[in-house]
Amino acid sequence: MFTHISFDIKYNGDRVIEVNVLTDPARVVDISEGVDLPTAEFTYSVKWVPTTIPYEERLQRYERFPLNPVHLEIHWFSIINSCVTVLLLTGFLATILLRVLKADFVKFSRGEDGGALEEEEAGWKYVHADVFRFPPAKTLFCAFVGTGTQVFALSFFIFGLSLVGVFYPYNRGALFTAMIVLYALTACVAGYVATSYYRQFEGTRYAHSILLTVCVYCGPFFLTFCFLNTVAIVYRSTAALPFGTILIILFIWGLVTIPLTVAGGIAGKNSKADFDAPCRFA
Numbered sequence: 001m002f003t004h005i006s007f008d009i010k011y012n013g014d015r016v017i018e019v020n021v022l023t024d025p026a027r028v029v030d031i032s033e034g035v036d037l038p039t040a041e042f043t044y045s046v047k048w049v050p051t052t053i054p055y056e057e058r059l060q061r062y063e064r065f066p067l068n069p070v071h072l073e074i075h076w077f078s079i080i081n082s083c084v085t086v087l088l089l090t091g092f093l094a095t096i097l098l099r100v101l102k103a104d105f106v107k108f109s110r111g112e113d114g115g116a117l118e119e120e121e122a123g124w125k126y127v128h129a130d131v132f133r134f135p136p137a138k139t140l141f142c143a144f145v146g147t148g149t150q151v152f153a154l155s156f157f158i159f160g161l162s163l164v165g166v167f168y169p170y171n172r173g174a175l176f177t178a179m180i181v182l183y184a185l186t187a188c189v190a191g192y193v194a195t196s197y198y199r200q201f202e203g204t205r206y207a208h209s210i211l212l213t214v215c216v217y218c219g220p221f222f223l224t225f226c227f228l229n230t231v232a233i234v235y236r237s238t239a240a241l242p243f244g245t246i247l248i249i250l251f252i253w254g255l256v257t258i259p260l261t262v263a264g265g266i267a268g269k270n271s272k273a274d275f276d277a278p279c280r281f282a
Contacts, residue, residue, distance in 0.1 A: 001028060001029045001030075001031050001040070002023040002024065002025075002027065002028055003024075003027045003028065003029055003040050003041060003042050003043065004023070004024040004027040004042075004043045004044065004045070005021060005022070005023055005024075005043075005044045005045075006021070006022045006023075006024065006044070006045050006046075006047065007019060007020070007021055007022075007044065007045070007046045007047065008020040008021075008022065008047050008049060009046060009047065009048050009049065010049045010050070010051040010053070011048060011049070011050060011051065012050070012051055012052065012053060012054065012055060013055075015055040017051050017053050017055065017058045018051070018053075018058065018061075027043075079163075134201045134202070135201075138198060138201045138203055139198065139203065139205065139208055139209050139212055140212065140216070141197075141201075142193075142194045142195070142197040142198040142201065142203070142209055142213070143194050143209065143212040143213040143216040144216060145193060145194060145197055146189070146190040146191065146192075146193040146194025146195075146197070146213050147190050147194070147213060147216055147217045149189055149190060149193045150183070150186050150187065150189045150190035150193075150217075151217070153186045153189050154179065154182050154183055154186050157182050157186070158175075158178065158179060158182065161178060166178075180249060180252065181252070183257070184252050184253065184256040184257045184260070185256070185260070187214075187256070187257040187258075187260040187261040187264065188260040188261065188263055188264035188267075189264060190213050190261060190264065191210060191213055191260065191261035191262060191263065191264025191265040191266075191267075191268060192264035192265070192267050192268040192271075193264075193268065194209060194210070194213040194265070194268065195209055195210060195213075195264070195265040195266075195267075195268030195269050196268035196269075196271045196273060197268075198268075199268065199269055199271065199273075200273060200274060200275035201275065206265065206269050209265070210261060210262055210265040213261060213265070214257065214258055214261050218253060218257070229241055229246075
């Protein structure tokens, strides 16, 4: 326990500008358990220091280092301007590519061959019949496509909620909770996309495709999380999640994520979409 306190008071004229309170580490009293409490004498000292800071500017130093969290201002005009620019550039690029490649697609679809055509082939034309062939590991490919679509949908919802002011940089708990809940709710997207593509690729093992879609992202993520959480527990870090929270996450994954993935897989299996390549690839 400190027994001496020093007050450094800065003043300008008859105005107090700043007060700093300091303790003297050389004047302490041990009040731990099992120690006889000695008689303590409390003292203080005051030091008046003149300053040239005006009274109206006394709080400027605290404005530079605020104690309360700062709410970031969202620049809507810049965000909309960037989105419109990206969309316009994407549209221009797509239009140019369609005009350039349209004639080539028509030729390859009709199967026009000839010496002149073979001489003109260059670049992507060498593999025009390969890029549309079904992949050998179609189940794994469809699982990655479905999971990627789910992560994209999850990111879209997270950014949307952030834009409307639901999350703030200092509120990490709400952000992580929303990510877990939204990931579970968007599992139907992964199941539908993966199974729909698997059906277009003429696959027959739909149950294996759905199971792989469920585990292709959660499996490696869960193993990595277990390792990091174990290390945090060993080092007694506050970042370690308690066992009860882990059980809740597993229940959400088992009772929400898996059923929604299966439901999306059933919908994708019954979809009527067929694979339509822009050129022949047989």
